[in-house]
Amino acid sequence: GIQVEQSPPDLILQEGANSTLRCNFSDSVNNLQWFHQNPWGQLINLFYIPSGTKQNGRLSATTVATERYSLLYISSSQTTDSGVYFCAVNRDDKIIFGKGTRLHILP
Amino acid sequence: GAVVSQHPSRVICKSGTSVKIECRSLDFQATTMFWYRQFPKQSLMLMATSNEGSKATYEQGVEKDKFLINHASLTLSTLTVTSAHPEDSSFYICSASAARVRGNQPQHFGDGTRLSIL
Secondary structure, eight states: OOOEEEEESEEEHHHHEEEEEEEESSSOEEEEEEEOOOOOOOOOEEEOOEEEEEETEEEEEEGGGGTEEEEEOOOOOOOOEEEEEEEEEEEEEEEEEEEEEEEEEOO | OOOOOESSSEEEEEETTTTEEEEESSSSSSSEEEEEEEOSSSOOOEEEETTTTTTEEEEEOOOOOTEEEEEEETOOOOOOOTOGGGGGGGEEEEEESSSSSTTOOOEEEEOOOEEEEO
């Protein structure tokens, strides 16, 4: 089946820093979503981005479907950005989550 | 918009009890709902997909008789963990989509239910 790999697995940054999270997938997909799971377990939609670039405040995402990867950019990090970031892809009626990037922003 | 409410948020009960978890789409019609299970510090694992009015489709390795799913309306799906045991303790999360075919619309997640079986 399709493989979804996220990198890095863990990231510790100082408040105010920028970061780039990556999601690689092994085959073509119907769509891709980025989620943030906060320390309380809540999953928050960040982007629904099968291709192209989208921006929402300090966050932006780019998916290059032909090269099978997506990037999530976080600028001027805040402590509330801490948590786990997941990408999830859809392919042929299957949903596959990556293992996530655990982000910890230090005050 | 696109709010999904999941209830209860936490359940602690004795072994052998059956537990029902509700997932409601508050401001859109959820043609398809999904149930996930998440172990500590791990990713989400899809358990089953339910389409309104149809039987749920379970992923390989998920016991249908253990995890009963009902999707009787376009705004409500329920997951019942029957005769729960300590190994069923986990974080259960539902999501909903307005699409009948997965992939055409984004998924919107509930806040999860933390189930602890003593």
